Amino acid sequence: MPKDSIGHLLPGTVSATRFVPAHIPRPEYVGRKAPAPFTGSDVYSPARIEQIRASGQIAARAIEAVGQAIRPGITTEELDQIGHDYMVAHDAYPSTLGYRGYPKSLCSSVNEVICHGIPDTTxxxxxxxxxIDITAFKNGVHGDTNVTFIVGEASEAVTLLVERTKEAMMRGIKAVAPGRQVNVIGRAIESYAKRFNYGVVRDYTGHGVGEAFHSGLIIPHYDSAPRYDTVMEVGMVFTIEPMLTLGGQESDIWADDWTVTTKDKSVTAQFEHTLVVTERGAEILTLP
Incomplete structure (x- = not known):
């Protein structure tokens, strides 16, 4: 993803697949075109939740390590190496590596890239x-999280977008409670984002996570009532990961079938946590 003459991103060169030691267990989808259909539950036992927390903590700390290296002049390929090395050093498999053919150990989405940017020579x-979106797989479960970083100093509009996208995520998390439908999460996020005339991406959502990378449970970040009416239960695990833009909500996808950009090329930010529904609300499982 180098840039063209007006600063929009272009595809860069992607390096070879990184090595993962043989002793680290792989998710079942590695080496296959797609994961097997998930037939389990999004509600987990306390013991299994602790294992998801352990995976989530590795993912969060890997993002911290990547974040410490972010500066003008570094490539997203170099950031991928840092995240990969951290996970492997902690006996975790980078969940994105080999997921439906994805070639890297994290997603690095720059400026107008909404999500799924492939690390390369950018x-x-x-x-x-x-x-930076990282998911770690260990003990048979995934922990999924992402953070948007500013490279050096950005404009006030972009800086506020990043700050407010994080706040939007937290407002979505605060809306979680057993007995509520999942559509309250998107209602809380969109009502906040509309105060600033931000676009709220609809094509990509939060999801159930744990024994499956994506279980099939959908968590929309916009006001979807009553379309998404799954009732939250104690022990249910899923992600909340709003994507807000300085422009519209429509998106395009590159020829690599992964990189998603805003159609109007407006800047976009995202934050994500994996969480579990508790009797009092929600507990975040992807804290470092």
Whole structure:
């Protein structure tokens, strides 16, 4: 993802697949075109939740390690190496590596890239933003999280977008409670985002996570009532990961079938946590 003459991203060069030691267990989908259909439950036992927390903590700390390296002049390929090395050093498998053919150990989504940006020879510049999305697999479960970082200093509009996208995620998390339908989460997020005339991406959502990378449970980030009416239960595990833009909500996808950008090329930010529904609300499982 180098840039064209007006600063929009272009595809860069993707390096070879990284090595994962043989002693680290792989998710069942590695080496296959797609994961097997998930037939389990999104509600987990306390013991299994602790294992998801352990995976989530590795993912969160890997993002911390990547974040410490972000600066003008570094490539997203180099950031992928840092995240990969951290997970492997902690006996976790990078969940994205080999998922439906995805070639890297994290997603690095720069500026107008909404999600699923592939690390490559893109050089980060002063004022860019980059979303780092990492999922770690260990003990048979995944923990999924992402953070948007500012490279150096950005404009006030972009800086506020990043801050407010994180706040939107937290408002969605605060809306979680057993007995409520999942559509209350998107209602809380969109009502906040509309105060600033931000676009709220609809094509990509939160999801059930744990024994499956994506279980089939959908958590929309917009006001979808009554379309998504799954009732939250104690022990249910899923992600909340709003994607807000400085422009519209429509998206395009590149020829690589992964990189998703805003159609109007407006800047976009995202934050994500994996959480579990508790009797009092929600507990975040992806804290470092």
């Amino acid at each position: 050089v980060l510049d002063e004022g860019d933003i980059v979303n």
